[in-house]
Amino acid sequence: MRLFCSNHQLSTPPSQVPLSAAPARESTALRAPLLEVFASIQGEGLFVGQPQVFVRFAGCPLRCLWCDTPHSWTLPGLEDSREQTLSDFGRSSTWHTASEIAELVEAADPGGQRPLSLTGGEPLLWPAVIRSLRPLLPRRRLHLETAGAFPASLSRVLASLDHISCDLKPPGDLAPPVPLGGPQDFESAPSNTGEWRACRRAVLALISGRDAALKLVLRSGFEPALIRELLEDQARLAGDLPLFLQPVTATRGARAPSASEIEAVTEMALKLGLEPRIVPQIHPVLGLR
Numbered sequence: 445m446r447l448f449c450s451n452h453q454l455s456t457p458p459s460q461v462p463l464s465a466a467p468a469r470e471s472t473a474l475r476a477p478l479l480e481v482f483a484s485i486q487g488e489g490l491f492v493g494q495p496q497v498f499v500r501f502a503g504c505p506l507r508c509l510w511c512d513t514p515h516s517w518t519l520p521g522l523e524d525s526r527e528q529t530l531s532d533f534g535r536s537s538t539w540h541t542a543s544e545i546a547e548l549v550e551a552a553d554p555g556g557q558r559p560l561s562l563t564g565g566e567p568l569l570w571p572a573v574i575r576s577l578r579p580l581l582p583r584r585r586l587h588l589e590t591a592g593a594f595p596a597s598l599s600r601v602l603a604s605l606d607h608i609s610c611d612l613k614p615p616g617d618l619a620p621p622v623p624l625g626g627p628q629d630f631e632s633a634p635s636n637t638g639e640w641r642a643c644r645r646a647v648l649a650l651i652s653g654r655d656a657a658l659k660l661v662l663r664s665g666f667e668p669a670l671i672r673e674l675l676e677d678q679a680r681l682a683g684d685l686p687l688f689l690q691p692v693t694a695t696r697g698a699r700a701p702s703a704s705e706i707e708a709v710t711e712m713a714l715k716l717g718l719e720p721r722i723v724p725q726i727h728p729v730l731g732l733r
């Protein structure tokens with residue numbers, strides 16, 4: 445299968461992208477580390493309940509308190525590019541080309557047309573691979589799940605995507621990012637409130653008017669003022685998009701919000717003219733992956 449090389453063009457005017465967010469180099473970006481490829485049911489957001497195929501990329505510099513995939517954070521060594529079948533994937537990741545990923549997707553859903561959900565980790569660390577996947581999987585919808593922290597990389601893949609599910613991250617839920625190292629210059633992760641604000645606003649401007657949805661994970665004890673700023677940004681820049689309020693699935697780092705906390709955020713969103721929908725993850729209920 446032929447690999448398609450990406451170019452260096454941004455599909456968005458540079459004025460909409462934070463100056464600190466330099467695009468990743470393309471020349472070393474045509475492999476990406478995968479943790480797993482599998483067919484399952486979408487467990488959250490706009491397409492909850494829909495059968496999909498999932499490609500879980502490794503690598504994430506962010507540190508959400510309630511992260512349910514901390515095993516996705518680190519990158520494998522560059523030498524680790526073993527050939528893998530679907531059953532070989534475990535808790536370690538290995539590097540794959542876009543054509544190998546496309547073959548794994550077809551193996552997970554033979555002859556099927558489930559939408560492909562690109563998840564992680566943070567898939568936007570690998571924009572060149574995502575762009576290369578598009579022509580290799582022409583009949584599948586491509587959905588992206590992203591933290592909403594990488595506007596320059598997002599602008600490079602927008603034309604390849606059929607749907608974007610983007611998080612609104614409350615600053616109080618984030619520990620400082622951890623640099624990834626690895627083979628390429630990744631787009632810088634926001635590391636303070638001001639940088640998060642700039643990235644969030646750039647991302648909201650990029651996805652407004654598109655097939656996209658926003659997700660805000662709510663934990664017990666959130667700071668209302670921080671949540672309000674996120675919602676005000678959405679109302680101003682992407683008020684057309686649905687907003688999914690997702691009570692956190694309790695983890696070591698976070699407890700689920702109370703009914704009154706959920707109601708308070710719902711009211712806040714409604715007063716700003718947003719269309720909130722309260723949808724918890726269904727994986728724990730159904731015992732799904």
Ligand code: SF4
Pocket residue numbers: 504505506507508510511512513514516564565566591
């Ligand atoms: S962005 Fe996703 S993978 Fe990264 S720490 Fe947050 S929840 Fe985990």
